[in-house]
Amino acid sequence: MRGPAERPVNQEEPSEEELKPMAQPPPVAPTVSIRKAFQQFWPYTHGVRRFFVIGVLFAIVAAVCEVASIGLFGFITDEVLSRQALEAFWVPALAWLGLAIVAGIASFVGAYATAVGGERFLLRLRDKVFAHIQTLTPDFFENRRLGDLMARLTDDVEAIEELVGSGLVRLFMTIASVIFFAGAAFYIRWDLALVTFVMVPAFLLVSKYFAAKFRNAAARERLSNGTMNSVIEESLANQSLVQAYNRQKAEAKRLHDEGSTWLQANVTQARLSALYGPVAQVIQTICLLVILGVGAWEIVEGRLTIGGLLAFAAYVAYLYPAVQNLGQIALTVSEAAAGSDRVMEILQIRSAVTDRDAPAATDRDATAQPATRSHGRVEFVDVDFTYPNRSRPTLRHLSFSADPGELIVCTGPSGVGKSTLAKLLLRFYDPSAGQILLDGVDIRDMSRQALRENITILQQESLLFSGTVRDNIAYGRPDAGMDDIVRAAVTADVHDFIGTLPQQYDTPLGQRGRLVSGGQRQRIAFARAILRDSPVLVLDEPMTGLDSPTAARIMEPLRRLMSGRTTILITHDLRLIPETARTIVLGPAQGPDSIRIEPVKRNGATPRRV
Numbered sequence: 001m002r003g004p005a006e007r008p009v010n011q012e013e014p015s016e017e018e019l020k021p022m023a024q025p026p027p028v029a030p031t032v033s034i035r036k037a038f039q040q041f042w043p044y045t046h047g048v049r050r051f052f053v054i055g056v057l058f059a060i061v062a063a064v065c066e067v068a069s070i071g072l073f074g075f076i077t078d079e080v081l082s083r084q085a086l087e088a089f090w091v092p093a094l095a096w097l098g099l100a101i102v103a104g105i106a107s108f109v110g111a112y113a114t115a116v117g118g119e120r121f122l123l124r125l126r127d128k129v130f131a132h133i134q135t136l137t138p139d140f141f142e143n144r145r146l147g148d149l150m151a152r153l154t155d156d157v158e159a160i161e162e163l164v165g166s167g168l169v170r171l172f173m174t175i176a177s178v179i180f181f182a183g184a185a186f187y188i189r190w191d192l193a194l195v196t197f198v199m200v201p202a203f204l205l206v207s208k209y210f211a212a213k214f215r216n217a218a219a220r221e222r223l224s225n226g227t228m229n230s231v232i233e234e235s236l237a238n239q240s241l242v243q244a245y246n247r248q249k250a251e252a253k254r255l256h257d258e259g260s261t262w263l264q265a266n267v268t269q270a271r272l273s274a275l276y277g278p279v280a281q282v283i284q285t286i287c288l289l290v291i292l293g294v295g296a297w298e299i300v301e302g303r304l305t306i307g308g309l310l311a312f313a314a315y316v317a318y319l320y321p322a323v324q325n326l327g328q329i330a331l332t333v334s335e336a337a338a339g340s341d342r343v344m345e346i347l348q349i350r351s352a353v354t355d356r357d358a359p360a361a362t363d364r365d366a367t368a369q370p371a372t373r374s375h376g377r378v379e380f381v382d383v384d385f386t387y388p389n390r391s392r393p394t395l396r397h398l399s400f401s402a403d404p405g406e407l408i409v410c411t412g413p414s415g416v417g418k419s420t421l422a423k424l425l426l427r428f429y430d431p432s433a434g435q436i437l438l439d440g441v442d443i444r445d446m447s448r449q450a451l452r453e454n455i456t457i458l459q460q461e462s463l464l465f466s467g468t469v470r471d472n473i474a475y476g477r478p479d480a481g482m483d484d485i486v487r488a489a490v491t492a493d494v495h496d497f498i499g500t501l502p503q504q505y506d507t508p509l510g511q512r513g514r515l516v517s518g519g520q521r522q523r524i525a526f527a528r529a530i531l532r533d534s535p536v537l538v539l540d541e542p543m544t545g546l547d548s549p550t551a552a553r554i555m556e557p558l559r560r561l562m563s564g565r566t567t568i569l570i571t572h573d574l575r576l577i578p579e580t581a582r583t584i585v586l587g588p589a590q591g592p593d594s595i596r597i598e599p600v601k602r603n604g605a606t607p608r609r610v
């Protein structure tokens, strides 16, 4: 969170003063070219390309119909209007109507196919990016702001669709229109058409100038959109803290500041977009006037009919917006490139922890098999670990083993690495040195999925979702029947409490399960762990935040939960430690003897640390 607000916050509508442009944010130019961004995301269109092809083909049909209609208009002008021959009107008029209907149908089919292809592409790309993010270790999330990630998954992914989906279709359509209308203009009078083409480079230069500026503004807009989302997400997720500490105004100011940056970038984009149209319009008008002037002279000289001139002018009137559109597409694509840069960055991050492929596993241990249901023997063999962004090791020379069904208590001062031990066992990270074994197999030789099937972790804060009680208990075993769910709830001593809820097992638990108390959340989490029924259990401070009566109440369900499972109980709370448990006392990782295994802990005495 930021420091205290530096200037008073206006909680009403932002004043004119506040809406004045703030200090210009540093330009954030995308680091990838449009071509590279396109190459990166084009493969994701596999399976939907046919929609884009249909979109382009039907748009071309519509453009051909328009070209033919204009030809008919010229014909009607010369053959019907100039000669006042009404009988010659009906056939071209009917043909024109037919062309208009065909063009209408073709436009509809083309636009619809493009939209379907674009939406499917969006769905697929978002799924892929989300699936990729889920392969990354918790380390990635600890270093990122969730709101920004959400913006990348929604707005930025949408922008990419503009690049490789609808934007591409529009590009082809526009190029086809330029070719047809220019071809028709050349067909009528090639020399006059050449005059009109003299102005085309002016369009292209203007577009290039605008696109470069637009791209810069778009990159800033994408960035501030992500930051704004982060502020909203953080602030809403921590509302109780915000309100308890009277930080509403400061939070509103944070959002306002980020919103102002976003506003600036958007206003710049809108200004460029709005300016491009009139500038192009002026160029277009100059061209039309040149054509009319030269055309009038040609008519006077008898080298061109009025119908010919009107049709020619109409072709050019269609041609220039198409050329102008090319510039507009360049602006949209620039925006898309800014978004694609942010999505590509995420896709290029590789998880520090990966599943070994089969040959590598074979090199390591010819007998290694992915675990199905393990017996639950856990061994740490001389394990060292340093967090990626830290220079000092957190764990050094950690060795211990737990037999199937045994309880190992892990204690030691705060920050010494107890929770880290659990993260290593679940392969959120891999040790820097040493090995962790499950049933004698190095856990790096198992798939992460198989490993995690065998381990259930209960973290310091019981994490619940916003679904119902039933959904939350069945989270680790979605196929569980109601009987199993109820049995788990009874064992966790939470069934009676659930019976008092308005919709019993169908009661929604609210955002992060906040509609129930800490102790109730804890027991629901126990029921979830019981239902999952894995052979290894890691309990990270299961009593955190509970008062003595509540803690006493969950002791019995906790014992039931641990019974028959290899349990690593991380705790400072001596009430939890049974007489017979082996205790590991972690000390600061300064030397090889910093970890001590105490055989038995008695009389609630604190184990000594070496």
Ligand SMILES: Nc1ncnc2c1ncn2[C@@H]1O[C@H](COP(=O)(O)OP(=O)(O)OP(=O)(O)O)[C@@H](O)[C@H]1O
Binding pocket: 139, 142, 387, 388, 389, 390, 394, 413, 414, 415, 416, 417, 418, 419, 420, 421
């Ligand atoms: N993702 C991370 N990146 C870098 N350092 C980390 C990370 N997570 C934890 N640490 C550091 O590693 C050390 C061990 O943290 P850990 O959470 O394992 O301690 P702990 O013994 O469980 O503490 P507590 O009893 O307070 O829960 C701490 O110094 C902590 O700051």
